[in-house]
Amino acid sequence: xxxxxxxxxMTATEGAIVQINCTYQTSGFNGLFWYQQHAGEAPxxxxxNVLDGLEEKGRFSSFLSRSKGYSYLLLKELQMKxxxxxxxxxxxxxxxxFGKGTMLLVSP
Amino acid sequence: xxxxxxxxxxxxxxxxxxxxxxxxxxxxxxNMFWYRxxxxxxxxxxxxxxxxxxxxxGDIPEGYSVSREKKERFSLILESASTNQTSMYLCxxxxxxxxxxxxxxxxxxxxxxL
Numbered sequence: 001x002x003x004x005x006x007x008x009x010m011t012a013t014e015g016a017i018v019q020i021n022c023t024y025q026t027s028g029f030n031g032l033f034w035y036q037q038h039a040g041e042a043p044x045x046x047x048x049n050v051l052d053g054l055e056e057k058g059r060f061s062s063f064l065s066r067s068k069g070y071s072y073l074l075l076k077e078l079q080m081k082x083x084x085x086x087x088x089x090x091x092x093x094x095x096x097x098f099g100k101g102t103m104l105l106v107s108p
Numbered sequence: 109x110x111x112x113x114x115x116x117x118x119x120x121x122x123x124x125x126x127x128x129x130x131x132x133x134x135x136x137x138x139n140m141f142w143y144r145x146x147x148x149x150x151x152x153x154x155x156x157x158x159x160x161x162x163x164x165x166g167d168i169p170e171g172y173s174v175s176r177e178k179k180e181r182f183s184l185i186l187e188s189a190s191t192n193q194t195s196m197y198l199c200x201x202x203x204x205x206x207x208x209x210x211x212x213x214x215x216x217x218x219x220x221x222l
Contacts, residue, residue, distance in 0.1 A: 031208060042198060042215050043151070048208035087151065094139070094158075095166065096211060100150035 002026045004099035006088050011105045012078055020073045020102045022088035030091040034062050034073045037085045037101070078106050114199050114214035121221050127186040129217050131199030139202040140182035141211065142174065144195040151198065157182055189221045
């Protein structure tokens with residue numbers, strides 16, 4: 001079976017930095033994805049890691065350690081609009097298995 | 109931009125009714141997927157399809173079937189709706205972005221079964 005764990009909720013302050021962790025135990029691994037989902041909307045693609053290390057894309061960065069089964073999403077210079085659910089997903093063969101998501105609340 | 113369109117945003121059905129959820133993508137993608145999303149359970153894969161007339165079971169296929177008669181259209185069918193199928197249903201198609209096979213989701217269909 002597949003198991004993907006991430007915290008249920010996090011809170012942070014506008015302008016701060018927040019790190020959302022994800023650990024996984026899966027039967028295979030073809031890449032790790034992060035999606036953002038605002039309330040009432042569809043998930044949208046944020047980042048992808050298939051090799052160990054850090055991928056940076058503007059205010060968002062994602063890190064992967066395959067040996068540890070661990071990833072994190074780092075959000076810098078937080079804005080109110082970053083309040084959303086962040087979904088970690090692992091590709092096993094040709095399908096994506098999602099974690100339950102981390103609800104991030106950014107306060108002024 | 110890839111566009112994935114789900115025909116119904118909100119539906120209310122009665123127990124035992126047959127329900128069709130339609131999904132159309134406009135980018136000639138091979139792969140299409142149906143997920144359901146429930147609070148505390150996250151996104152779970154119901155069925156997916158690699159090509160016309162091809163279908164594969166996901167993690168929770170029981171109580172559902174699918175149809176892919178044309179490449180752009182992937183339908184989810186609830187043969188006899190039950191209350192535990194009340195959920196948000198998300199359709200997606202996949203394409204490659206910088207080497208990553210990325211899912212693009214439709215806006216979702218919120219189904220309530222009474």
